[in-house]
Amino acid sequence: MKTARDDLVELSDYVWRRFRRRMDGLTDDEYFWEPAPHCATVRPGPDGTFRADPPSPPGQPPALTTLAWRLCHLIDLLQADRNASWLGQPGTSRRGIGENGGDDEPPAAPGRGADALIALDTAYITWNTVLVGTTEKSLSAPIGAVAGRMGRGSRRTFLLHVLDELIHHAAEAALLRDLYAARPVGWIG
Helix, strand or coil: CCCHHHHHHHHHHHHHHHHHHHHCCCCHHHHHCCCCCCCECEEECCCCCEEECCCCCCCCCCCCECHHHHHHHHHHHHHCHHHHHHCCCCCCCCCCCCCCCCCCCCCCCCCCHHHHHHHHHHHHHHHHHHHHCCCHHHHCCECCHHHHHHCCCEHHHHHHHHHHHHHHHHHHHHHHHHHHHHCCCCCCC
16 A cells, blocks of 8 residues: 555656656756846856855845756755755765855856756755655654754655755746747847
């Protein structure tokens, strides 16, 4: 008999496969395309290392983002250290953006669309390893002190948060590809 945990693993895998198919063939032009001025994106720093722009400050409207920014956000989400520790799993993840309250420097970001797809695949494997390692019983447990003020929430609630982030950011990324493909010929942007 399938458990609720089995359903969550199945949903995660379904969303991932649908999203990943939509990203097949991603070009560098699409990856960096800015659908409007002043988009949050991925930029090379003085040392040539690409990094994602930080999120908009609290109280500010969120910036429109490029596909590059959105994919890097998903990469960081799926491989963040907190995923394993908050779901009661051994540390199999890599640090993500903002794990120390947003003060730490963001990790290097892929500077090409093809590299972003490779990083996404690796990040999903990391997330899936953590997710599959959970048990039905463990999901009803509180996250615990490791999550600070969110520690009284259940692991299931956190897992649903990650899936919500994956679903909505994947949909936004797919929409950006659609808008890029539909832009008028000769349109600057």
